[in-house]
Amino acid sequence: MDPKAILLILGIVLVFVIISTFIPNAPITIPQDLxxxxxxxxxxxxxxxxxxxxxxxxxxxxxxxxxxxxxxxxxxxxxxxxxxxxxxxxxxxxxxxxxxxxxxxxxxxxxxxxxxxxxxDSQKRCTGSIAFNQCSSQKPLYCENGSFVGKCSICGCNDGYYCSNETCLPEAKKVEITSLKYAEKVLAGKEFSIIIEVTSEAGFVSGAKYKTKISLDNDIAENEFVISEVGNTQSWAINKLSLPAGTHSILIEVFSINETENLAATYSKENAIESLVSAPPIGIPQIQSIFAEGDDAVITWSGVSNSSGYKLYKSTVSKEIYTAYRLYSSFDANTTTTVIQGLSSGTHAFVIRAVDLFGNDGDYSEPKTVVIG
Structure with a gap:
């Protein structure tokens, strides 16, 4: 090789070494393919x-x-x-x-x-963005591990409800006994009923529970009632009561059932019900007058004592063949007249009989007829 060329190459290498020596911090280019x-x-x-x-x-x-x-x-x-x-x-x-x-x-x-x-923060939530371990606005729902559970011990209950076993139950309000219906005379050993009407000024809540306790001397009957219709008045029937012969006093107690049973109302009366061994005979009412007004018939009959009501029967046969008569209408004990409307042309026959205090039918009256048209 030409000595001059060799010296040129050595010179270039020397220059590179010198530059590297005096500029040690020269930037290094990062590979473009990283x-x-x-x-x-x-x-x-x-x-x-x-x-x-x-x-x-x-x-x-x-x-x-x-x-x-x-x-x-x-x-x-x-x-x-x-x-x-x-x-x-x-x-x-x-x-x-x-x-x-x-x-x-x-x-x-x-x-x-x-x-x-x-x-x-670890704020996991239930439906409606309710955070874990928080109460919903719908009491007593509580967000527990992503699901709602009832926890009224923590969340409480809405007004008108109380907490029982982590569930909100409707509160039974204080009541008054405003009416009682029962027969003052009954047959010994025969079932009868007592109807109690109670009123709450605060109003009854659906699902609230009450208990009635009826004491007839030594005989006691208890019944529980759950409110199904809201309002201020409720009527409860206590059925299948029976008494031995004699005169009996009555005590009625109404309890509201919440966390505990509380006496809400009472009623008592001495010698309220007489229980008879047999029913006394009932009198026979008679049709006193009957006349036509157009296609109507006006009928009046005599009242009888110890009656709970009357039954009127009709037939197109005027004879005393009572099997031919059909019940036309019933009336309470205080009614002794009525108007039968819209009768067809022809002869119409009527009989009436009383119903005693125990629901037994008495004998038929004599038939009476009226001609229409």
Whole structure:
């Protein structure tokens, strides 16, 4: 080789060495084919949720990858052109965190990346955005592990309800006995009924419970009633009562059933009911007058004592063949006249009989007829 050419090459090398010696911090270019990624799932999580960090590089020689999160720092050696570093972090307090990644290349250069992650309180919720361990506005619903349960011991109850076994039950209000219906005379051993009418100024709530206790001397009958229709008045029938012969006093007690049973109203009367061995005979009413007004008939009959009502029968046969008569209408004990309307042309016959205090029918009256048209 030409000595001059050799000297030229040596001179160029010498210059490069001199420049390298006096400029040691000259920038180093990062390879253009380096690629990397940093993944960590959602950027908004709650306390107790893992942060699964994943760092990946390719296309350049990487010496180490460093991951930092919440004061924790971990380093993984790579020494390869393709690196994967996975690390799980668990945030312990709510706040704004930064997941940092530092890539150290084998040529001495460094590349950094970061990802912001917000950590919130562990406020899991039920339907309607009600947080765990919180009460709904619909008492007594309580958010427990993602589902609503009844917990009136914590959430309480709405007005008009009380707490029982973690359930809100309608409250039974104080009442007054405003009316009683019962027969003052009954047959010994025969069933009869007592109807109680009670009133509540505060109003009855559907589902509220009450109990009645009826004492007829030594005989006691208890019944429980559940309110099904709201309002201020309720009527309760106590059936299948019976008494031995004699005169009996009556005591009626009404209890409201809430957390405890409370006496709400009472009624008492001495010698209220007479129980008879046999029914006294009932008198026979008679039709006193009957006349036509157009196609109507006006009928009046005589009343009888110890009657609970009357039954009027009609037939087109005027003879005393009572099987030919059919019940036309019934009347209470205080009614002794009526108007039969819209009769057809022809002769119509009527008889009447009384009903005693025990529901027994008396004998028929003499038939009376009226001619229409």
């Amino acid at each position: 690629s990397y990624s940093l993944e960590a799932g959602s950027d908004s999580i709650t306390i107790g949720t893992h942060v699964d960090a994943k760092a990946k590089t390719s296309g350049a020689d990487v010496k180490t990858i460093t991951l930092e999160f919440g004061g924790e720092k971990v380093i993984q050696e790579c020494n390869s052109r393709n690196c994967l570093f996975e690390k799980t972090f668990i945030p312990k307090t709510p706040g704004a965190y930064t997941l940092k990644m530092t890539i150290a290349l084998s040529n001495g250069s460094v590349e950094k990346s970061s990802k912001r992650i917000n950590v919130f």
